[in-house]
Amino acid sequence: MLHSVFTVRNLALLVAVMLMIAPVSIVNGQEKGQQAKQETPKRRPNIVFLLADDLGYGDLGCFGQEKIKTPRLDQLARDGMRMMHHYSGNAVCAPSRCVLMTGMHPGHAIVRDNKQIKPQSQFPLPGGTVTLPKLLKEAGYATGAFGKWGLGGEATTGEPMKQHIDRFFGYYCQGVAHNYYPTFLWTNDQQLPLDNPAFPARAKLPAGADINDPKTYAQFSGKQFAPDLIADEAVKFIRDHQGEPFFLFFPTTIPHLALQVPEDGLAAYKGAFPEDPPYDGSKSYLPHRTPRAAYAAMVSRLDSHVGRIFDQINELGLDEDTIYVFSSDNGPLDNRFGGTDTDFFQSKRNLRGFKGSLYEGGVRMPTFVRWKGKIEPGTTSYRVTGFEDWLPTLLDLAGLASAIPELIDGISFQPTLEGQVQPARPFLYREFPGYGGQQSVRVGEWKAVRQKLAQGPAAIELYNIRLDESETNDVAAANPDIVAKLDAIMKKEHLPSIDFPIKGLGDPVPATPAKKK
The missing domain is CATH 3.30.1120.10 (Arylsulfatase, C-terminal domain)
Incomplete structure (x- = not known):
């Protein structure tokens, strides 16, 4: 059974008192009531936080999706608890991530909207900000982030390496992350050149182009698909830190626009949906010959990346020592913007609003938690929870309740995950x-x-x-x-x-x- 009130310090005090009052006698030079050797403390759990980008409440099979295949995520959800009324930190990505990292709701958070700082940064977290990675690192965790950061770029206080991330690989700036075939990614605080041609993520088809010819769209691709490279580095981080507790933050860019996916992923949905007409790029972001198939293939690509992470952890024998959380940073885009068709996929089910809206469709997220042997499989919770609650909840689950800051807005829902009745969130x-x-x-x-x-x-x-x-x-x-x-x-x-x-x-x-x- 998990515990949140009984801290390590309290346990040590209790043991000391028990030893003082226990009967003592000498046998072969040792005192009864004391152990000759200290027991090795149980390893703190690894935390894998999987964060999709613009994924709707209904985009996964485990939340009702019927057209897109997500078998690995569906299985993880079946093995844990689905959170049916869980809310992202905000209606767009940067402020939502700020709530997640700091445990502060949007009325108190530092970052409250997307705000670009040129050339390639977002409004940064200040130095000294108390965040979940900071608290976990201070408790002995290795910390890694792989994907889209969005909380500060190069030469700012918000750089991942200045915010207690030991290993970073991906995009600093969300504007650059709109292209899945960028010319570079960040590896820690250095740029790694990629073998991709330079083209903007909002390019349009040239005049006179044949929109029905697949070759027309080849110019919007490259050799190195960034999400695959990012998944490679996440898996490597697990191998590199298998001997210590780790916090793996995986904020993938999928399925945020533009619509781009390798041909091997697109093939699984070839001919699966009517695609007339093709998307010509007239509503922003890159054109695509089969936009519905591309969106489905992107979500399935995310599913395969999660499967790789799970398989690596399982192969190393760390499954029972690992907490998995899956969610999305905000709701899906307005229907047909940038080639998306969220009505066709029922991405937000019957909810009102899209990304950018505080109605349910913009902020209620497909969320689940899995911890083998600790969280009852196949369970659901209708408790109202939000991104600010993860900081205290995960610290509670890790046995670090004493590290939870007092002045936060988050409320731990560890009891809910344990299957206990917990008072409703006040608001x-x-x-x-x-x-x-x-x-x-x-x-x-x-x-x-x-x-x-x-x-x-x-x-x-x-x-x-x-x-x-x-x-x-x-x-x-x-x-x-x-x-x-x-x-x-x-x-x-x-x-x-x-x-x-x-x-x-x-x-x-x-x-x-x-x-x-």
């Missing part, structure tokens, strides 16, 4: 300056949402998620007391940000410079 708060400015809070079955806050104050919409999962019936007018209660929470939980202000919440917003005539 789950979200805010997002982007996509018009938004704010939401969920308390039990009730969810309040505000939209268009970038323009000024906005009315509260109210939905009963238990009765109206699709958020189609605004019942604010019929429930003024509930609206007032949730409004008070939203006001209390928003800490103004100079870097990410929201006008409708009373934040001072810098004036927009006048355009030159």
